[in-house]
Amino acid sequence: MPPSKEIETTNMKFAVKTWCKSGRARVGLLQFKTTTIETPALLLTTRKGLPAFISPDHLSFLPSPDSRLLQFSPMHFMEGPNLKTISNIGGVHQLLGLQGYGFVAVPRDSILSLPECYSSNKNGASFETPCGRFLVKPLEYIKMISSMKPDLWVSLADEVPASVTAKRNKASVDRTITWLDDCISLKPKDAALFGSIVGGCSVEERKRCAQEVAKRNVSGYYIGGFGLGDSIDERSTFLHAVTDSLPKEKPRQVCGLGLPEEVLQGIAAGIDLFDSTYIYHLTLEGFALVFPLNGMCKHDVSDPQLCAMASDYTKINLKATIYRKDASRIVDGCMCYTCQNHTKAYINHLLNVHEMLAQILLEIHNTHHYLSFFRLIREAITEGKFEEFRQKFIQNRRGHLFVASLTASELETSLR
Template identity: 85%
Template sequence: MLQEAELSIDDGAQESKNMKFAIKTFCKSGRARVGLLQLTTLGNKEIIEIETPALLLTTRKGLPAFIPPDHLPFLPSPDSRLLHFSPMHFMECPDLKTISKIGGVHRLLGLQGYGFVAVPRDSILSLPECNSSNKNGASFETPCGRFLVKPLEYMKMISSMKPDLWVSLADEVHASVTVKRNKVSVDRTITWLDTCISLKPRDGVLFGSIVGGCNVEERTRCAQEVAKRNVSGYYIGGFGLGDSIDERSTYLHAVTDSLPKEKPRQVCGLGLPEEVLQGIAAGIDLFDSTYIYHLTLEGFALIFPLNNDKCTQDPQLCPMASDYTKINLKATVYRKDTSRIVEGCTCYTCQNHTKAYINHLLNVHEMLAQILLEIHNTHHYLSFFRLIREAITEGKFEEFRQKFIQNRRGHLLAASPITFELESPVR
């Protein structure tokens, strides 16, 4: 339970009854923090307690792309019990009346004990298309085509799907837009937030969206305006849309400086380990990332050391198949490799299968390959978040961050240039 000395949310809103958040530890030299998120799921009123910083598992229509429901229990719990989805995934079918009649996404998917977080945008199936957005609504590119979603339509989706936590509609723009267009996006996002607040359902927790592109003043203005509203947390959008990782810290700090410390912050668009560490250093609590999805899709498995020690260059790791942070299990070097992906890893995949078997599955295009890979990659990345929380608690976050980035940079530089040709954009 939350201790009296901790900061907690109690703004008198109905939705705060379904969520409590408390800061357990602040980093002594920085903004990184460890918190505890208590979420009462609307599926069965079960309380999920998750320590932050935490990862929301990316899904397609509510489920991880390659992990069926009966395999979800193989993931670390409760760390894996927050699922991110976009309502836009359901634009084609089933219709909203059917979802509402069934009882929302929890009962539709049979996952009453999981927390569902609804965000309009993701980086797989629902991409913001700012050139087609207008004052009436936000435009999204989906596999079913381009859709203009108005605030009223969006709220009908939320009311029907009944997510535990949901983000207000935002006009997210690319980093290359003009100053005028960026300002308009902030104005629209604030207006739409007010509409979402006025139409919000009785249950569910609302996070207010913050945008502002690559402009410190607009980011600050949007954050200050959203902080005045009756919301339980904040969604920081507009990243991963052409912005530079070198300049991102400035924008993140501008936002978090303008937000109350006692409420949780979620960000979209930061997926690589370095980007996650960058966000945590700015005081971000929740991350939704497609990093695991893209790794799995391309046949990669995470192998970077979880003790943050320098990775020794295993002679069995072929430079063409590995950069010492991940390995390409499609490579022929693993055809007869009977070892586990990571020795000592406790995930289902490493406990039961070898690199040779997954290599075989990948090369015969058997979907079980992606299932086993996503289980391992998710388990490994959740363990990475656990180590981050431990480092913050011990007052060693900056040391952990710098050492991790330095080691990873060294591994990438040591890898053969051929590796990068094989990897496509996955880093």
């Protein structure tokens, strides 16, 4: 399939450069005034504009430009500087001193700003935040966006969990489309707007929502409603139902797919941007990513105790006693700042004395490792080997899970 024509708004340009020979996976180029990112790409989750454990001076330790796309929720700023102050400063870029980064404003995240579907109504979406529960109406939301001046922003959506009734699910689609029309009529002139697509666990509602949003004048699409109790086995059907209804030349973003297998599933369906808290939650719990990258980075998993603790072979728990005297790096061959300068034993010590430096070092490694995973995916698509890459990764994971389950069972028997 030939490269698509370039889609351009005042603040954003997007073009598909390479399509997978068989399937929907693609490599694109997303350009903002501040930065240029190759897709498929990961949006780094932030709290009030910065990754939770990384200060601005540590951002330089992450791969560039892959790490220059930051997701934030406007709801995070409900406590702190008021909107007028943020606007007078010049928006989030000036507020945070990160002029060379791209900022993507998304109403929902999975850390601080959770949608509360039973408190939402036709006037606005309800969110649970550290400041309490808030009902956010489209006009109020647009005022936030206008003050914060992100490079890209997502329209307000009524996201619902998989457990809601068909009637409530239909209402969520109707509200989301109505709010999108409100956002379009009120939106700032220079902003790139992604239209939200919901529909819960109904293929028909997801198709209906996607078809309606595709009729609107938006720069791209945000596919929501995942990670809220839905089944991973059904996601491929939902994703394909949505992407089938969308124009191929515009970018697609998804929220709620974070595991490596889920990312590969999304890319196979034609997704370009991933908004996920996967790295944050790993780091918070003291886990480090160790899964092989193209066979170049390997971690010793021959010890049965280690197999039991890192049962899925993607991560290890650095709080575990087994690492107290381990002088090796997290991943041999990893070029991140953490692996180049520190050992598992040191990070184990920091974790067990509750020193925040542990999370800083883990966040740097985990982000570096996962961004490298995305880079390898892009290379596989460009070389026409994405499906081979995907199947090999999944088969290796299944094999590792099987071996780990046997090893854990043997270990449990020996301890009796």
